[in-house]
Amino acid sequence: MNPSSQANAGFQRAATKFKQSIPKTLWDQFACDSNSLSSLNVEIKAIQKSHGEKGSLRNMARLGKFIEAMTQFGKVIEVFVNASEFVCFVWGPMKFLLGVAKTHLDTFDKLLNAYDQIGSAIPGHLLYKDMFREHQNLKVILEDYYSDVLQFHEEALKVFGRSKWRDLFHATWKTFDSRFGPILQSLQSRRELLESEKLSASLDHIHIIRQRIDDLYQDQIRAVDDKGREKHRSRMTLIKEKLRAPEYYLDQEVAAGKREGLNTGRWVFEESQYTSWSDHTVSAHSILYLNGIPGAGKTTLVSSIISRLLEVQSSKPSLPHSVAYFYFKHGNSEKNNHDSFLRAVLTQLISQDTATSQGFFEKLSSQADVNIRSRESLQTLTKSALEEYRVSFLVLDGLDECDREQANVTVKWLLSLLGDDRYVDKTSLRILFSGQRDGLLDVLLRPYPAICLESSEHTADIERYCLQYVPKLRKKFPMTKELETEILSLVTTRAQGMFLYARVVLEYLLRQVSIAKLKKTIKPDVFPAKLESAYERIAASIYESEHESERETAQKIIALVVTAKRDLKWREIQSFFCIDSSNGTIDPDERLQVKAKDLCGSLVDVHPINSQASEHEHAVRIVHDTARRYLIHKKIVDDALENARILSFCMEYLTSGPFSRINRSHTVAAHARRAYYSLQDYAVAHWYDHATELAAIRLYDSEDGLEMREESKRAASLLSRFLVDYGSSVDGSGEGDYSVSLQEILDKIPKDERDRTSFLNVEQRTIWIRQEIENLQDLADDEKQILAELHGSNVGYKCHKSWCLLFANGFDKSDERESHMNRHERPFLCPFDGCFGSIVGFESQVTMDQHHRKNHTDAPPVMLQFPTPKQTRSSLDLFRAASRGDIDEVTQLLDDGHNINGTKATQVQTPLWISAKNGRYEVCKLLIERGARLTPSKRGVGAPHILPLVMASEGGHVNTVHLLLKAHEKNNTLAFSRIFVLLKIAIRMKHLELLELLLSFCQSKSDIFVQKRAVLREACGCAQVSMVKLLLQNGFQSEADYSCIEICLHKMKYEPEVSDWAVQILEALLSTGQPKIIEKDWISWLILEGHQATVFMVLSYPKTRLKRFYLKELLDLATEKASANLVDLLNNLLAEATAADENDFYQDFIRNYAPLVGHDT
Structure with a gap:
């Protein structure tokens, strides 16, 4: 290496790293000769003139220290290098940043302050010029300075270099601010090294010191990054719940698993159309159409392309580009339409950048889920997300598998983005469409490059x-x-x-x-x-097998896989063989000892899901949609009949004995140990899907009309029984055509999933059974094996909402599930970090907006006050100033020596006490900072009210309460029993926001003891629905007992004006699965007063355990009131109670008397 190159090496490394982190267009702009100090000064003068004309001059002198420091730096490095080659990357970015930020004054001030701090941290290098000339090995220190300054500009350009930096400034500046600290620390450490006497030490010693500085910087950056990633994961959890994107990643996992051999599909990466489409350096938009006949391997090839794009993305993080994909799937309502595509792509775009996730978190956390998932909203959000990347790759497969209208909408919408002005010179869209030439895609995509899977390659x-x-x-x-x-x-x-x-x-x-x-x-x-002939041969080998057992088993597996509403896991298919829904029993010995692939051959594929090692968790899918269509077209599988059979099974299963409301815990646990509830997730989530499909089928759609008619009638009858059993008052009777009566029943059931859940008490029973499963202990080895092979090796803590993606998967910890459930009930979160509203959330956008206006808007301007003549002041002046919130007066009085903890009246009223009572936040903050006592030194009468905290709570001053809670926490001066008092104050005042704050404080302190049951009863007694729900969602659910139920019913009887609220509270209490109802008096009153819906809710509740003679009395009352549905329900309950009593009697006999007569127990 020649001396000149060696001298340049360190500076060149820093410049190259900077170059790789920014767009080529910016690099070219910074590298041009015009980016000199003189051009920067021209820009600064122009900005100052513009601000002056608008009356908004800023203190531009803050730039002086930085400019002077870097000017001297440039003169010093001339000893080693051509300075102009390198300082242009100081002046160029600075000129760009000031030019971009100049019209937004708050932002501009932040930037000026940052340059001011950096300038203060860099010494005047001219003082050391001779030393650097004499000891050229010390130039590494200059290289370090240069590297730090470029690192600062790299981070700043991540904020201001975005096309929509104004919209995301709040989010991106937080990230920048956290990374700016370590850079400033590094510069200050280098200054200390330069100004110390350590430069006289050996070069090795200096190298050690520099290494320490670098190590400290890297440690700080790692800590910042770790914290950022954790916040990103937390934000993405909420965003995913809001968007409810289909499981797009599973399709990629499955498609990638089908690739056989390392070399298949690699030819496409050499195709000129692909290399042009995937070139990051090109700024233009690009479309690529991958087409071929059905079965050509398009999906497998697309998975290779996606894998390659994701590999490039992870290996080159300096290239800020996104990769998003979606596989359309025929017959899958979650994966065959435009809206599902948007939800999946939007989720991916947001997840790939921490600043983007922060910005979208702030947008989405305050919006209703239903509004977010409207098509118009999804399209707007997706357009916005695409702007965050310089290059965005979108890969769509299987467009020919969805409805033509949906495909048409998706393709046209994406093509319309190519002409959108927002992306000009900012974002390059690369879209790959994959699908057969079906007369739609080939017409719409004719103008664009294509790769056809009919080539020699x-x-x-x-x-x-x-x-x-x-x-x-x-x-x-x-x-x-x-x-x-x-x-x-x-x-x-x-x-x-x-x-x-x-x-x-x-x-x-x-x-x-x-x-x-x-x-x-x-x-x-x-x-x-041909392919159809191959299917014919395979089907014949299965359906004409001489082995009856294998033939029937394979037929059932294929029918289930073809007809199920989602991918079935192998353990779920096994459960269909083991469970006898008609008798309410399960025989684990019916588990198949032959694998699905061995039974069904090439007609099915088995795929690991989410890297699950256990084969019981593998998904079983039909090999290809062409196989599904062949089986249905040839009537090998009668999908209409099989759909009716699955509906019949679901209805019979969910109303079988093990699901009975009157089962005791030990009974449920006994069934759970044998995995009887292994199909509960599927049946609860998809019974309605099968019912609506059956109602739409006419009998002539099936050749086997008689069998179809009988099975459909049976399904309709079982559906009616299910509705009664689960607390619906719908009349399930019907005559004539089964489909008409079934449709009439469905017309009375809400179509919306959430409304349907409220209409039936399926959720309550699901929670109750799951609680028993979660509490299973002391399992024998054979029970563990049965559960692993049928119910799943990891039961987990699942979401209770059947429409949620986590209904069948769940969480590792119960508190994670509780946080998730809280977001269902209180989905509107405050976007401000550290605010209690970001933890507990809000029930509606209105309440969240009120919270935001009250707590997060800028304080009103301080009115000018004319000074008052000085006069002799007494101690009372401090109390008066604190009472009216005069911060200047309080400050002056404290400076004059007035006692900050002085008291008056009852010996408990301090300045802090009176300012807290009046909600004077700024005064309270000042007094606490000056050392005011949070608890008076003398105890007075009415102990709770001596605390400023209690006074602020009674005044409803939420911000002041928050301030005082933090102060108590810091000083460890709050008796946690006081939290009970504060909670009751919030409830009696009906102050929901105050209650939210107190609960968020309780959540952060695991050692807090609160009299929870008394607090919950207080909320029930005040008929505060929102407060009761909030308490139940934040650790109070275990306190819901019969006394709370009685309070609600008492309200209904004696305060009819709050009856509706009491019913809502009652429903919330029952949803916890905690109260036990064994008394009939209140139920009798409900029947007599005609509260039929409430009666159904209470009687259908799993832990309502009434004795037989109570049920008979209620049956007589229902008969008198001529309530047919209620009579049916009570008859069912009576029959179940009779059977349960007889079973208990038999078990007692076996346990107590059989040993006496020599029988084996």
């Missing part, structure tokens, strides 16, 4: 795949080379560009049981000529 790929598969055949069969060649020739020739054909046929050949069978299969008159 694709054919060669199929040949490679077949060659890689042959060893599997050779391992099973003693084949000759000639036989191998013949098989390869047959498969590759007849595949005709269809990867699916090759895979299905090769798997079919592998299933042969002898070499003779194999040879027979490849004869010209037997070997499948």
